[in-house]
Amino acid sequence: MPASRDRRGQAWFALALLLPAAVVVFGVVLYPALRALYISFFDVDSPMPGAYPFVGIGNYRDVFTDPQVWSAAGHTVYFTLVSTAAELVFGMLLALLMNAPLRARWLLRAIVIVPWALPTIVNGAMWNGILNSQSGVLNALLTQLHLIDHYVSWLGSPFLALNLVIVADVWKNTSLVAFFLLAGLQTIPPQLSEAARVDGAGPVRTFFSVTLPLLRPTIAIVLVLRTMEAFKVFDIIYVMTGGGPASGTQTVTFLTYLKAFSDQRYGYGSAMAYLIVIVILALSTIYLRLLRQSEMGGAT
């Protein structure tokens, strides 16, 4: 009995210690999340207190029938696929370079981390400056190289603008992917590559037959992690294009923001946010499964 009481006391003591953190988590995560879910069933059109009509799943139904949402979903999927693929390819090249026995490897690694260290807002503003049709360096450079004879409005056409936002995103996030992959590369014993070389395999064959298969768990994690992040893209769009031109760079999170805060359709916005959460949850479940698999793979 005394031992049991002692353990019970310890448990309550642990609970008391956990309480401050729990209050914070509850305040900034759980309460807003539950509240958003609650609001998503009402036609809330103001941030102020009041009695708003209950609409059941009406907001969710409206989201599915809104062509703007489908258009934004298309942009989001394109953004996610292209940016993640580009980040993986460039990240792999950078990781291989950083893993090579170069003399100034530390300097290379320091340089590569810089884009990732930049806040997204700064990155967006910087690319806006580069792409500015009148004062941007890209137009100046291409004109001086005689590659264009008229200044181009880079962010003035919807599809081009979407791709250039992807370029800005890739420039920033490739560093992160590269460091993930570098960590993966460093776990591969060099003897394997040496053995392949002794067997007559060239560097390309060694990469595809030895390095790449061993990197698969890392690649899988990076892919899912970046996919989730890319799916939630918001800030770079806000800074670079504001969703334009012709709504051509509107993504689902950006549209959610517009609906909720600009249009003050909080119920609709909350429903959209919850649908995004479901997609992200699905992706994160895959991510956690892959993580577990790679951990198990590492243990065996």
Added chain:
Amino acid sequence: MSVPNEPSRRGFLGLSAAAGATLLLGSACGGGGGGSAGNGTGKIRALFMKQAGYSESDIRKMTAAFHQANPKISVDVELVAYEALHDKIVAAAPAHTYDVVLIDVIWPAEFGSKRIVTDVTSKVSGGIKSGMLPGALATAEYRGHYYGLPWILDTKYLYYNKAHLKKAGVDEGSLDTWDGVVAAAKKIKAKGIVDAPLAWSWKQVEALICDYTQLLGAYGGTFLTPDGKSAAFQTGGGLEALKFMRGTLDDGLTNKGSITWIEDDVLKTFSQGQASFMLNWTYGFAGANDPKASKVAGDVGVRRTPAGPGGKRPGVNGSMALCVSGGSQNQAAAWTYITYLTGASVQDRYATSSLPCWQASYDDPQVTKANPDVVPVAKEQLADLIARPQVPRYNEMSQVLQSQLQRCLAQGEDPAAALNAAADQAKRILA
């Protein structure tokens, strides 16, 4: 090995969730509550915009002078870009973050009906009503109620580069009509003075609607049918205005960058001599004539906005008002600050940034001497303004229109098809 009464992780989370749900249901739909007058002293927070109109330095100087005159009130000033202003006011409203907020002429219907700003009708004295320009006073009015006091009285003027006109042999008098402006732009382009002489604020933001409104007015269009229940921009002047915009792009007279520009970008382009014409707010004149920032200082001309085929030439009403926020706990101090900033003496002193809202100011030498070029033009233009639709869901309607206008301008969609699509989407918003 569980111990009886030990709070398991699952139990703990369950308990938290239950507590959350209880609180949630208890709190109904929103925090906050009504404001209160306060004792007229203490600390207040004010939200302004960092774009056009008064500069940040102007606002801080005005506030410093207010502190000297009212030592018992302390004001914290915060500035955001115009594009973030609406959403910041909305997001901060339930938490009563700000006591004073600057609102655009298009928001009183939305903010007033949702009690985000306070109804100050009883405080707007006869002196204010008779002393202010009628167009200015309407800035914060919705359905006979006043929700603030006008502070920035503005519309878009036509600015032009006199040196470019001279080189091209264009008479300034020909700029009284849009046809004349287009003819002048063609001459300037043909002579190779500027590749694309027209610069506009056609980014997918409210600025695009301001430019479009001014052109819609010139072509004799209206946004809504007389009963206010349906869109009317898809026919007549509204359609002609969009055709005009698209035509200048197709002819290479409008700089294609315009599709990504707001007023500050247009001013920079004009100030670098890369455009011969721009539509811009009052601050554009001082900005383009600032030798530190402009290559065309001294060559800047300003006129009323050009007329369309019917001779109409209204300027878009781009005024803004200072309001007491609905949840302010110190409304008396907030109102003291607002009446100080909107007073004639302060407005007259900063007339180069934004023209005063007071009728008498336009005969005050302090104002007329500070803006000898702008004041005579403004006197005529401010008497002829066109408003964007005063509807509670204005932002939604504006976004629909912005998107469709850009589909025409940036994607080559037929003007009638784009506006019909916008009118179709507007049905739900106006219903």
